Amino acid sequence: MSAAPAPKAADGSAAYIGRFKVWRGDADGGELKDFEVEVNEGEVVLDIIHRLQATQAHDLAVRWNCKAGKCGSCSAEINGQPRLMCMTRMSVFAPDETVTVTPMRAFPVVRDLVTDVSFNYTKAREIPSFVPPPGVGLGEYRMRQEDVGRSQEFRKCIECFLCQNTCHVVRDHEENKAAFAGPRFLMRIAELDMHPLDAAEEAGLDRKSAAQDEHGLGYCNITKCCTEVCPENIKITDNALIPLKERAVDRKYDPLVWLGNRIRRR
Amino acid sequence: MATTETPGPARPAEPSGGVHAPGRAAIAARHLRTDRWWLAPAVTATVLTVFVVYSTWRAFANADYYAAPYISPYYSPCIATDCVNMRGGADLQIFGPWWGLSPALLVLIFPLGFRLTCYYYRKAYYRGFWAAPPACAVAEPHGKYTGETRFPLILQNVHRYFFYFALVFAVILTYDAALGFRDAAGHWGHMGLGTVVLLVNVALIWVYTLSCHSCRHIIGGRLKNFSKHPVRYRMWGWVGRLTAHHMALAWGSLVMVAVADLYVYLVASGAFADPTFF
Amino acid sequence: MTRVERHTYDVVVVGAGGAGLRAAIEAREQGLRTAVICKSLFGKAHTVMAEGGIAASMGNANPHDNWQVHFRDTMRGGKFLNHWRMAELHAKEAPDRVWELETWGALFDRTKDGRISQRNFGGHEYARLAHVGDRTGLELIRTLQQKIVSLQQEDHARCGDYEDRLRVFQECTVTRVLKDEETFRAEGGRGGRVAGVFGYVRESGRFFVIEAPAVVLATGGIGKSFKVTSNSWEYTGDGHALALLAGAPLINMEFVQFHPTGMVWPPSVKGILVTESVRGDGGVLRNSDGKRFMFDYIPDVFKEKYAQSEEEADGWYADPENHRRPPELLPRDEVARAINSEVKAGRGSPHGGVFLDVSTRLPAEEIKRRLPSMHHQFKELADVDITAEPMEVGPTCHYVMGGVDVDPDSAAATGVPGLFAAGEVAGGMHGSNRLGGNSLSDLLVFGRRAGLHAAEYAAELDDDRPRVSAEQVDTAAAEALRPFSVEGGEPGAPGVPAENPYALHQELQQTMNDLVGIIRRAGEMSEALHRLGSLRERSRSAGVEGHRQFNPGWHLAIDLRNMLLVSECVARAALERTESRGGHTRDDYPEMDRRWRKTNLVCELADRSGELAAVDPSAGQIRLSRRDMPPIRGDLLALFEKDELLKYLTDEELGT
Numbered sequence A: 001m002s003a004a005p006a007p008k009a010a011d012g013s014a015a016y017i018g019r020f021k022v023w024r025g026d027a028d029g030g031e032l033k034d035f036e037v038e039v040n041e042g043e044v045v046l047d048i049i050h051r052l053q054a055t056q057a058h059d060l061a062v063r064w065n066c067k068a069g070k071c072g073s074c075s076a077e078i079n080g081q082p083r084l085m086c087m088t089r090m091s092v093f094a095p096d097e098t099v100t101v102t103p104m105r106a107f108p109v110v111r112d113l114v115t116d117v118s119f120n121y122t123k124a125r126e127i128p129s130f131v132p133p134p135g136v137g138l139g140e141y142r143m144r145q146e147d148v149g150r151s152q153e154f155r156k157c158i159e160c161f162l163c164q165n166t167c168h169v170v171r172d173h174e175e176n177k178a179a180f181a182g183p184r185f186l187m188r189i190a191e192l193d194m195h196p197l198d199a200a201e202e203a204g205l206d207r208k209s210a211a212q213d214e215h216g217l218g219y220c221n222i223t224k225c226c227t228e229v230c231p232e233n234i235k236i237t238d239n240a241l242i243p244l245k246e247r248a249v250d251r252k253y254d255p256l257v258w259l260g261n262r263i264r265r266r
Numbered sequence B: 001m002a003t004t005e006t007p008g009p010a011r012p013a014e015p016s017g018g019v020h021a022p023g024r025a026a027i028a029a030r031h032l033r034t035d036r037w038w039l040a041p042a043v044t045a046t047v048l049t050v051f052v053v054y055s056t057w058r059a060f061a062n063a064d065y066y067a068a069p070y071i072s073p074y075y076s077p078c079i080a081t082d083c084v085n086m087r088g089g090a091d092l093q094i095f096g097p098w099w100g101l102s103p104a105l106l107v108l109i110f111p112l113g114f115r116l117t118c119y120y121y122r123k124a125y126y127r128g129f130w131a132a133p134p135a136c137a138v139a140e141p142h143g144k145y146t147g148e149t150r151f152p153l154i155l156q157n158v159h160r161y162f163f164y165f166a167l168v169f170a171v172i173l174t175y176d177a178a179l180g181f182r183d184a185a186g187h188w189g190h191m192g193l194g195t196v197v198l199l200v201n202v203a204l205i206w207v208y209t210l211s212c213h214s215c216r217h218i219i220g221g222r223l224k225n226f227s228k229h230p231v232r233y234r235m236w237g238w239v240g241r242l243t244a245h246h247m248a249l250a251w252g253s254l255v256m257v258a259v260a261d262l263y264v265y266l267v268a269s270g271a272f273a274d275p276t277f278f
Numbered sequence C: 001m002t003r004v005e006r007h008t009y010d011v012v013v014v015g016a017g018g019a020g021l022r023a024a025i026e027a028r029e030q031g032l033r034t035a036v037i038c039k040s041l042f043g044k045a046h047t048v049m050a051e052g053g054i055a056a057s058m059g060n061a062n063p064h065d066n067w068q069v070h071f072r073d074t075m076r077g078g079k080f081l082n083h084w085r086m087a088e089l090h091a092k093e094a095p096d097r098v099w100e101l102e103t104w105g106a107l108f109d110r111t112k113d114g115r116i117s118q119r120n121f122g123g124h125e126y127a128r129l130a131h132v133g134d135r136t137g138l139e140l141i142r143t144l145q146q147k148i149v150s151l152q153q154e155d156h157a158r159c160g161d162y163e164d165r166l167r168v169f170q171e172c173t174v175t176r177v178l179k180d181e182e183t184f185r186a187e188g189g190r191g192g193r194v195a196g197v198f199g200y201v202r203e204s205g206r207f208f209v210i211e212a213p214a215v216v217l218a219t220g221g222i223g224k225s226f227k228v229t230s231n232s233w234e235y236t237g238d239g240h241a242l243a244l245l246a247g248a249p250l251i252n253m254e255f256v257q258f259h260p261t262g263m264v265w266p267p268s269v270k271g272i273l274v275t276e277s278v279r280g281d282g283g284v285l286r287n288s289d290g291k292r293f294m295f296d297y298i299p300d301v302f303k304e305k306y307a308q309s310e311e312e313a314d315g316w317y318a319d320p321e322n323h324r325r326p327p328e329l330l331p332r333d334e335v336a337r338a339i340n341s342e343v344k345a346g347r348g349s350p351h352g353g354v355f356l357d358v359s360t361r362l363p364a365e366e367i368k369r370r371l372p373s374m375h376h377q378f379k380e381l382a383d384v385d386i387t388a389e390p391m392e393v394g395p396t397c398h399y400v401m402g403g404v405d406v407d408p409d410s411a412a413a414t415g416v417p418g419l420f421a422a423g424e425v426a427g428g429m430h431g432s433n434r435l436g437g438n439s440l441s442d443l444l445v446f447g448r449r450a451g452l453h454a455a456e457y458a459a460e461l462d463d464d465r466p467r468v469s470a471e472q473v474d475t476a477a478a479e480a481l482r483p484f485s486v487e488g489g490e491p492g493a494p495g496v497p498a499e500n501p502y503a504l505h506q507e508l509q510q511t512m513n514d515l516v517g518i519i520r521r522a523g524e525m526s527e528a529l530h531r532l533g534s535l536r537e538r539s540r541s542a543g544v545e546g547h548r549q550f551n552p553g554w555h556l557a558i559d560l561r562n563m564l565l566v567s568e569c570v571a572r573a574a575l576e577r578t579e580s581r582g583g584h585t586r587d588d589y590p591e592m593d594r595r596w597r598k599t600n601l602v603c604e605l606a607d608r609s610g611e612l613a614a615v616d617p618s619a620g621q622i623r624l625s626r627r628d629m630p631p632i633r634g635d636l637l638a639l640f641e642k643d644e645l646l647k648y649l650t651d652e653e654l655g656t
């Protein structure tokens, strides 16, 4: 298609006809379908999918909302790389390159680019929530900026589930889904464990051990794919998973800490 | 040979598992990446293999590890009676003459364990050698995966103890580097290329060791309220800045250790004369 | 009877943005079984796009702040067209609603002494916006989402079922509010109590009915009727239309807020929001001559409050006590109009906006810290580094002040027992123009109130529950299925070709943007009404291909009904109001007219039975009427100087 003449878009900027392969189908099967679509300057992959919808495939299923990388709806795999469609600019591809768009491959497919992400909502429910400190009333919370900074980084998460999709623990091993919460929700445990006022411990809930025993922290082999694909650039592995592993070590594998706790409890 | 360790698309995947599990989008290819995703694991595996081969040879060699005043980092501290006399160096003669093997084997276990359980090297060899996963969104060839949940990989959790030992080693190597300012006869006021090599080596060892994730945790990461520990918070910040470069430091210090050893070897074996500055 | 999935709940909340989730939490905490229905996935609502913050007079940044000051700012911003009672409740309750979020795990940015940090925003006298960088909306949604999860965990611990008393139906669209069989018939298809909702599951296309005596509408806005908009596809005016169809009136629909700063380049992101915090944190607007033009656009009513020179304005950031505010922080309507005029006068930026510059005002590090997502957004989408160069911005359709006419205290919709509305879909709170930061607090304050009163209403009914008739369900199903069997049949079949819903939608957006946009003229609006009429006719033959499973073409065809209804309300009301005020600017009536101040324009369905098919297409579907607003309570009026009130209120309103 590189030979295709470059028509001028309405505003005079260069446009070209791009080649795309888009996966179409549902749980019963499907295939990569070829399309040729106009591509204009400054566009992102989601624009192309929308143009396909409006002109060639009215029933092409795709999730999206904000088109600004803020809602985490438009997750897909573009040339095999897990990405947000609305944040993948067409200018990163050569005009003669065929761009392949498929749904996320770790989750069951619903239709076309839409997958069933209920795995993530199930996992979200299994993480014990924030435990408010007893006796601290409305407007009485006092937290320093430096104390909330770590958890704030994790709360930037837009729940695009790209990390959950890419993590090989579940992507390549369906059978691990039951035992493994996935990076996004292990990070949620880290977030709560680092929350300066979370009173889980006082309430008898040990998030550190639970991460290891109940949410599958040990499955993570810190190979960092979650960090690589996170569109919010959250340092999931370095700032959440590894610290959480270290915290679990504190609880479970550190004889000094263990001894200290025994003595203090007396 | 290392590159063959990284499984290309050639190896068949379990047809029923992973990305081909029932219900997922029916795409035959195990991945659709078009970039050179195999490059990083291939390079990792190659360099690590070269390093392991070289180090094994050197560790068992039991020769050419001391060229006064320089000692190879592989043999420090030297804690067997058959170590060469190092004149004030870290040779402690803890192990008697019954120890017939290379004294390097007695101590290398610690730096080896430190690096083997290092969070970065784990990533590197899991990807490079085990292909779990070879690269992101590239299906791995294994039918089953339990990660670090059970023996032996659960032992990775001991990393912090190796970190404590690594600190000791860093101190000893610093001492060795300082001794590099003496001449072969033991008089202070010398500096040769070897001194520089040992200094750079120990500097890299220090930053690598301090950039350890366990270090970051122990320094401050384990705290819930930073504001109550302002000093540790500051230090946590510094360590954190190093930790962000942990990968680069890991590679840098790995290569440098081998270079330092090689340098001592070359000088000790007489293949090269240490240029002296003063 | 059509085969549908059926559920029974006490309260149904339509919409899972800030207001919807807050309502659901409240209803569930009252002990009632609550369902939430949302078009997207749980946690993706448009609220996540809110960047700036939540306005609440906690007084953390400036101890002089209190609810009275907040109330005054809100009334001024809305040009006194706000329902005073709503503005009062809002100002009073906002701090508690924000603090409550903290107890649910929210982590706002902090002050030095550990309280919630507050930032400056347009139209707010003091730094008042609780915020988290520039992703406050995300924090709000995530906190509410996680609170819902925690309530579900409570239920799970109690009875083993997460969804026992609170369930989220995600990716479902409601197409009709259903009425009580008996009262519906008795009143000749007119009034009647609410009995539930009808909708479809987007994924499967299957229909469902949720029977519930109380329905809370929290569907957000109507921005998708306009071409250049900051709103997502969800904003098709569903709640507005559902209320109309259920027999409830809308008010203030002529007031549509155009946010002054949306991205203008590249074309595919045109309209995406550039947060007002850029200006609150020091960003300034310049035209192509490099001039800070806002000084030329300070209206008389605001003359005393805003700086007249650059020095004075710049001094304000550090020392707000002794300086007046920079005019960049005028209410949004003023700034949007100013930008519009500059561009029209030929002093715009290369891509038809003006320059918003923060790069020369703050150090790069500071910009990245305070405006991380703006930095990210411009870098990724436009290749612009905002720490080094100015942004290009222009007005974008952002918010509709108008909405369902509600009782201020209970959020109950007028005339339809059991129907409640909160958030953007409710009208009155913001008058003719909303202040930045007031929407998030509005969601929380009135979301809670709607949930509370819906729960009370439902609880009081006991056994006297409304019932859904099979006939209504059949009608609703038939209406939803129309696009599959339009006149003209399958595309390509002989006869009239089916209309492409995407093309219709684009025409609608173009029409509203060009003819009922930021500056309005009588002739253009009449033309718009004419075009809307023909679009409505054509939309009846909007056809789709494929099947019902996740079919976006079909979804759009159904949403068109709502957008057309709402657009007609906007156009009719805008044509009627012969003055300029807030989010309604008439080229032919450029002045604000005190006599119009106390008048609300009320839109109702012309045929109250809700049967759209029966209406003659040329006549339109909306009947417009005027209604006087209740006089402002004396003690609230006393919060203002008489001089100021004279600018807004007529002499006889003041005389008594």
Ligand code: SF4
Residues within 6 Å of the ligand: A166, A167, A168, A169, A182, A183, A219, A220, A221, A222, A223, A224, A225, A226, A227, A237, A241
């Ligand atoms: S670092 Fe851990 S959680 Fe992240 S992708 Fe790798 S294995 Fe999964």
Ligand code: SF4
Residues within 6 Å of the ligand: A072, A156, A157, A158, A159, A160, A161, A162, A163, A164, A184, A226, A229, A230, A231, A232, A233, A234, A236
């Ligand atoms: S952590 Fe990052 S990749 Fe994972 S869901 Fe959140 S935003 Fe997406």
Ligand code: FES
Residues within 6 Å of the ligand: A063, A064, A065, A066, A067, A068, A069, A070, A071, A072, A073, A074, A075, A084, A085, A086, A087
């Ligand atoms: S559409 Fe919201 S992240 Fe892409």
Ligand code: FES
Residues within 6 Å of the ligand: B114, B117, B118, B119, B120, B121, B159, B163, B208, B209, B211, B212, B213, B214, B215, B246
């Ligand atoms: S040395 Fe790498 S993490 Fe400790």
